[in-house]
Amino acid sequence: MKDQIWIRKVILIAVCVSVAACLQVFADHFIYWKSSLLAEFWRLWTAHWVHVGWMHFLLNMLAFSCLPFIFPHVRNWHLVSLLLLLPPFISLIFYYYLPYIDAYAGLSGVLHGLYTAVSIVYLQYPKERKFAILVLVLIASKLIWENTFGQSGTAQLIGSPVLTEAHLIGAIGGVLCGSGYLLIGRKDKEQTH
Template sequence: MKDQIWIGKVILIAVCISVSACLQVFADHFIYWKPDLLTEFWRLWTAHWVHVGWMHFFLNMLAFSFLPFIFPHARNWHLCALLLVLPPFISLAFYFYLPYIEAYAGLSGVLHGLYTAVSLVYLQYPKERKFAILVLVLIAMKIVWENTFGQTGTAQLIGSPVLTEAHLIGAIGGLFCGLGYSLLRKRHREHTN
């Protein structure tokens, strides 16, 4: 059974990386482009799977690939649900609350949301609680640092400015998802007992 779970995680990662690489070839048709966002609705999701270059792609896919293995209790359906919810949450936040953002590409906002949501859910596992707290503290510190001092190292590496607002909005979306899931799970346990 454990082998099937690990194989499923590898397949999920491979599918996501493959889809992202395919979208990368025609990135202009899939990025977040504000003037076309509501008429070309797929951009709500695809904007987060295309990148400004292959180094940007590689770094985000690497961070995405680690998630299911450092949080082994996270099921594929949890991750898929987050991958369906977080991208439009971030895109619509850009559209309605940050109108100065005209274009965006990259998975980093979604990654911040994924890691936040999964860490929050992991707080329920006593053996993993300290690690989950560490991840949440590191995410919070990173976001505070980026919004205080800026982001230059990654920008130089990927050859494009880093939109730190995406990281903050992604983490907020992950906070909502993680807390929502935890509350639903708690209610379900109360009703079954």
């Protein structure tokens, strides 16, 4: 049974990386373009799966691929749910509240949301609680650093400016999703008792 769970996680990762690689070939048709976002609604999701280059793609796919193994209790349906909720959340915040963002591509905002949401959910596991707190502290520290001192050396590595607003919005989305999951779980437990 445990082997099947790991195999399913590997399949999910392979599917996501493959889809992102395919989208990357035609990136202009899938990135976030503010002027055409609502007319071409798929960009709400796809903008987060295309990247400014293959190095950017590689770094984000590596971070995404590590998540299910760092947090072994996370289920595929949790990840898929987050992958369906976080991209449009970030895109719509850009569209309605950050009008100066005309174009965007990359998974880093979603990654911040994924790691934040999963860490919050992991707070319920006593053996993993310290690790979850560590990850949350690291994410918060990174966000504070980026919003105080600016972006790190990642911009030089990927050859494009880093939109740190995406990281912050993604983390906020992660807090909402992770907290919502815990609240729903708590209500379900109360109703069964």
